[in-house]
Amino acid sequence: MRADLDFIAEREDFKLRCAASYSEGVHLVSGIIGSGKSTMALVMASLLQCQGSYSTKGVQRTILSMQFPEYHITSSSLDDEVRSWGLDPRDVLPRAGMEGRGAIDPFKLSRGQLKRLNLACVFALDPDILLLDEPFSSLDCMVKSRVCKAIESRQDKITMVFSHERSVLPRVDSISHIADGELRYHGNTPDAVMQWSSPPPYLRKALERGARPKNIALQDSMEALCAIRD
Amino acid sequence: MIRVRGMRHHLIDIERLDVEGNRVALIGPNGAGKTTLLEVLAGMDRIREGSATVLGKSPHEVKVGWVGEFPDRTMLFSRVCDEVASSLRFTKVEQTEADRIVLEAMAMLGRPDLLKRYTRSLSGGEKALVAFAAAIVNSPDILILDEVDSHLDEATVKMIADAVQRSGIPTLFCTQDMDRAATADHVIFLRDGKVEFSGPPAEVFGQLQDGCFYPSLWRLSQ
Numbered sequence: 021m022r023a024d025l026d027f028i029a030e031r032e033d034f035k036l037r038c039a040a041s042y043s044e045g046v047h048l049v050s051g052i053i054g055s056g057k058s059t060m061a062l063v064m065a066s067l068l069q070c071q072g073s074y075s076t077k078g079v080q081r082t083i084l085s086m087q088f089p090e091y092h093i094t095s096s097s098l099d100d101e102v103r104s105w106g107l108d109p110r111d112v113l114p115r116a117g118m119e120g121r122g123a124i125d126p127f128k129l130s131r132g133q134l135k136r137l138n139l140a141c142v143f144a145l146d147p148d149i150l151l152l153d154e155p156f157s158s159l160d161c162m163v164k165s166r167v168c169k170a171i172e173s174r175q176d177k178i179t180m181v182f183s184h185e186r187s188v189l190p191r192v193d194s195i196s197h198i199a200d201g202e203l204r205y206h207g208n209t210p211d212a213v214m215q216w217s218s219p220p221p222y223l224r225k226a227l228e229r230g231a232r233p234k235n236i237a238l239q240d241s242m243e244a245l246c247a248i249r250d
Numbered sequence: 251m252i253r254v255r256g257m258r259h260h261l262i263d264i265e266r267l268d269v270e271g272n273r274v275a276l277i278g279p280n281g282a283g284k285t286t287l288l289e290v291l292a293g294m295d296r297i298r299e300g301s302a303t304v305l306g307k308s309p310h311e312v313k314v315g316w317v318g319e320f321p322d323r324t325m326l327f328s329r330v331c332d333e334v335a336s337s338l339r340f341t342k343v344e345q346t347e348a349d350r351i352v353l354e355a356m357a358m359l360g361r362p363d364l365l366k367r368y369t370r371s372l373s374g375g376e377k378a379l380v381a382f383a384a385a386i387v388n389s390p391d392i393l394i395l396d397e398v399d400s401h402l403d404e405a406t407v408k409m410i411a412d413a414v415q416r417s418g419i420p421t422l423f424c425t426q427d428m429d430r431a432a433t434a435d436h437v438i439f440l441r442d443g444k445v446e447f448s449g450p451p452a453e454v455f456g457q458l459q460d461g462c463f464y465p466s467l468w469r470l471s472q
Contacts, residue, residue, distance in 0.1 A: 031371070032367075032371050051403075052375075052403040052405055052406065053373055053374070053375025053376055053378075053379065053401070053402055053403050053406055054372070054373045054375060054376045057373075058373055058374070087374040087401070088320075088322065088374055090320065090323075130280060130281060130285055130319065131319045131320060131397075132280030132281070132397075132426075133280055133281055136280065154374065154401070156400075157374075157400040157401055158280070158319065158397055158400050158426070159280065159426065160278070160279045160280045160426055160463075161426065161428070161461075161462035161463060162279060162461075162462055163280060164426075164462075165462060184375075184402070184403035184404065186404050186427055186429070187426075187427055187428065187429065187466050188462070218403075218404070220404070220466075221404065221429060221466070221467055222429075222466040222467055222469075222470050225467060225470055226470065238466050238469065238470075241470060242469065242470060245470065
């Protein structure tokens with residue numbers, strides 16, 4: 021299973037160039053606001069046309085989870101919202117921590133709760149390519165940790181994480197960064213950790229102290245620091 | 251900055267809360283009631299029981315710069331320049347002066363280029379940045395920010411924090427970034443509508459060492 025990107029995407033006067041290939045595993049794409057992370061996700065979801073090519077091999081289904089979960093809402097109750105994804109609310113609502121709340125209006129939920137509901141749906145569908153646009157925004161640290169585990173468990177599928185998260189990150193197989201309208205592929209972990217141009221503060225601090233974390237989760241930085249202390 | 255007595259409002263149940271400081275962080279799990287409390291303190295909702303004051307006044311008497319957790323929902327205008335200028339125009343600030351203030355605010359935030367854009371074309375983070383600019387231009391008495399940083403990258407968050415610090419405007423902000431909360435003068439930890447901890451960061455996070463509500467940079471230093 022793989023996704024091959026070699027395209028230029030344009031939105032108004034913004035232009036993004038992407039050239040990379042992603043196979044099974046978890047792939048982080050970082051970048052500042054407005055850098056083009058969502059644009060890349062939209063092309064991979066076939067929701068935005070591009071010049072050049074975007075092709076996949078062995079992929080039956082791709083699903084995009086958008087940054088703002090309210091954009092996904094199509095129904096007036098949580099039960100119907102889950103059914104709109106072709107899923108059974110009895111299975112999904114407990115996973116979102118909303119058991120017994122099926123009758124309420126999705127817009128009564130906070131954005132963090134809406135995000136939990138959306139992520140529970142997209143993970144339940146287990147698509148070949150899962151595009152997660154800022155999956156951690158609005159979530160508390162306990163839910164972020166659970167989302168990290170769900171992401172890491174998809175090793176036989178392609179999971180793209182588009183994020184500028186600073187506190188809780190999953191272990192990933194590759195790191196890419198978008199800057200100045202271009203996707204820069206830093207390669208696979210652990211080597212890519214050293215190449216990454218925008219690590220979160222805890223990882224930056226660990227690197228500054230001479231540690232060499234194997235991956236980008238906080239635990240990796242803590243273990244690497246322990247190793248140089250010993 | 252904040253004084254609450256006997257507040258019972260939706261799931262909020264706070265007997266007593268006294269907060270001093272210029273930068274106050276509100277933290278807690280999703281669904282703890284953080285947004286509900288912020289809306290009351292911003293004067294957007296009247297409490298059913300009890301009392302609350304902000305800067306010594308009723309929340310309705312305070313000029314609040316508000317950025318909510320759904321910044322795109324509160325946008326009124328199609329052009330960014332009109333959106334940022336909205337509060338100035340509603341209060342009849344002269345056009346040339348309004349334009350000057352708007353340009354100065356966006357320059358301070360490092361993104362004057364956004365002024366020529368349409369709001370619908372903005373990325374999620376850019377919408378949050380524009381909402382912040384719109385909140386700050388009319389010199390509010392206090393800024394109340396509901397998880398604005400969750401849509402922003404580290405550099406932009408720092409730029410906003412620096413801009414707020416320079417302005418000296420008191421700020422109450424809700425965040426899921428504990429490293430950022432640790433930089434506040436005072437931290438309130440809310441769970442199930444109740445204030446579980448309230449005090450200086452060292453005191454509050456000292457109670458939260460065993461869970462994930464602990465600054466990652468502090469964890470790294472242990």
